[in-house]
Amino acid sequence: MKQQYNPYDNVLKVVDHAASMLGYKEKEYAILKYPERELQVSMPVVMDDGSLKVFEGFRVQHSTARGPAKGGVRFHPGVNHDEVKALAAWMTFKCAVVNIPYGGGKGGIICDPSGMSERELHALTSKYTAAIAPLIGPEQDIPAPDVGSNAHVMAWMMDTYSMLKGHSVLGVVTGKPIGLGGILGRNEATGRGVMFTINNLLKKENRPIEGTSVVVQGMGNVGSITAKLLHRQGMKIIAVSDVSGGVYDPNGLDIPGILAYLSGGKNLLKDFDAPGINHISNAELLELDTTVLVPAALENQINGENAERIKAKYVVExxxxPTTLEADDILQARGIKLVPDILANAGGVVVSYFEWVQNIQELCWSEERVNSELKNIMDTAFEAVWEIAEQRDTTLRTGAYLISVKRVVEARQGRGVF
Ligand SMILES: NC(=O)c1ccc[n+]([C@@H]2O[C@H](COP(=O)([O-])OP(=O)(O)OC[C@H]3O[C@@H](n4cnc5c(N)ncnc54)[C@H](O)[C@@H]3O)[C@@H](O)[C@H]2O)c1
Known part of the structure; x- marks a missing residue:
């Protein structure tokens, strides 16, 4: 029988590989294989029809060796314990590779926010926040948006936590609305970081930005901003998708038109129409002939089943x-270069860090400053990962883990065993 995909197993294997290349003995990094702290919670919510529904959720702190746990909260029907553990661990290594003083955490609620009213979502968010309140706080663990959650949800989380404390605690979550302690540029930060990453990659590979073809899977926060910014700088976005499927035009899509269509949050791409548009499935989209493929939806999209058919020259996670280890090996053997998630999508957590710093210091940066500090950090991290991957003749994923595992292990060792 085929083994079920478990993202946490993926993380453990990548860490093992990097640790052995770094020459660590098992006992020196064993702690990284176990989340430090986990909480499973259940939230009863009175639904609009008067029924009572009990939702389940999680908060996992993978590591606080380098600082408070940091990571989003996912609202999705597919949320499960192993997924949240993996997402928390990826946060640890992401914060380490861009060298910001955080550990890694993540949360999730098993729910379908698209089928819930605003009142139901508010009630669920407040109950969840109260349930995980003993774990979170500006010095312990700082949630943020992820799939299915947004700035509005962060405002509710901040409000609930503040009610419990008896005063406003802006720094308990990041990704808040601008008027409530949010930071200019946070909404765009992950996509902007992906753009910086793609620019760095194309420069290294001596390829132009203008006219280079891109396919983006997922048109939520990350995918839509990535598509918008890449299109704005002259790249040719030939296909994009959401949960309902994809749209494709080999001559390049009208991204501003698609973004305007999606802007209400209710429209799906399966119903989008414009001259030259072809409707395709998400599976077909991943296999299109393109220079850059940007998976910006969920895990396990490029796997042992389809990796042989990926035609992109570069995958930027x-x-x-989004890519399983089995697929990693196949892509590498086929000469397809991949920039790993912990590097490519770190822009969100970097600007979240700026937001938290602002909240603690009660100051406010301009958007220009946010974007230029973000660029510095993304460029420096990309350069370091590229260099070590070349030195060690390995993939960019392994390169990123060589840097981040070393940083986390050294932090752990520096602190000693309590
Ligand atoms: N939001 C952030 O700042 C941030 C930061 C770093 C990483 N990420 C990661 O980026 C990814 C997307 O996050 P987001 O915040 O944009 O989420 P989102 O909820 O805003 O958007 C998710 C998108 O994926 C689509 N989608 C859902 N299921 C799909 C499926 N089965 N096939 C294809 N498309 C599907 C949705 O329709 C939507 O367009 C996640 O892996 C998330 O963990 C997000």
Whole structure:
């Protein structure tokens, strides 16, 4: 029988590989294989029809060796314990590779926010926040948006936590609305970081930005901003998708038109129409002939089943964990270069870090400053990963883990065993 995909197993194997290349003995990094702290919670919510529904959720702190746990909260029907553990661990290594003083955490609620009213979502968010309140706080663990959650949800989380504390605690979550302690540029930060990453990659590979073809899977926060910014700088976005399927035009899509169509949050791409548009499935989209492929939806999209048919020259992981290890090996053998999630999508957590710093210091940066500090950090991290991958003749994923595992192990060792 085929083994079920478990993203946490993926993380463990990548860490093992990097640790052995770094020459660590098992006992020196064993702690990284176990989340430090986990909480499973259940939230009863009175639904609009008067029924009572009990939702389940999680908060996992993978590591606080380098600082407070940091990571989003996912609202999705597919959320499960192993997924949240993997997402929390990826946060640890992401924060380490871009060298910001955070550990890694993640949360999730098993729910379908698209089928819930605003009142139901508010009630669920407040109950979840109260349930995980003993774990979170500006010095312990700082949630943020992820799939299915947004700035509005962060405002509710901040409000609930503040009610419990008896005063406003802006720094308990990041990704908040601008008027509530949010930071200019956070909404665009992950996509902007993906753009910086693609620019760095194309420069290294001596390829132009203008006219280079791109396919983006997922048109949520990360995918839509990535598509918008890449299109704005002259790249040719030939296909994009959402959960309902994809749209494709080999001559390049009208991205501003598609973004305007999606802007209400209710429209799906399966119903989008314009001259030259072909409707395709998400599976077909991943296999299109393109220079750059940007998976920006969920895990396990490029796997042992389809990796042989991927035609892109470069895969830039805007989503967390979109490529399985089996697929990694196949892509590498086929000469397809991949920029890993922990590097490519780190822009969100970097600007979240700026937001948290602002909240603690009660100051406010301009958007220009946010974007230029973000660029510095993304460029420096990309350069370091590229260099070590070349030195060690390995993939960019392994390169990123060589840097991040070393940083986390050294932090752990520096602190000693309590
Ligand atoms: N939001 C952030 O700042 C941030 C930061 C770093 C990484 N990420 C990662 O980026 C990815 C996307 O996050 P987001 O915040 O944009 O989420 P989102 O909820 O805003 O958007 C998700 C998108 O994926 C689509 N989608 C859902 N299921 C799909 C499926 N089965 N096939 C194809 N498309 C599907 C949705 O229709 C939507 O367009 C996730 O892996 C997330 O963990 C997000």
């Amino acid at each position: 805007a989503a967390n964990g």
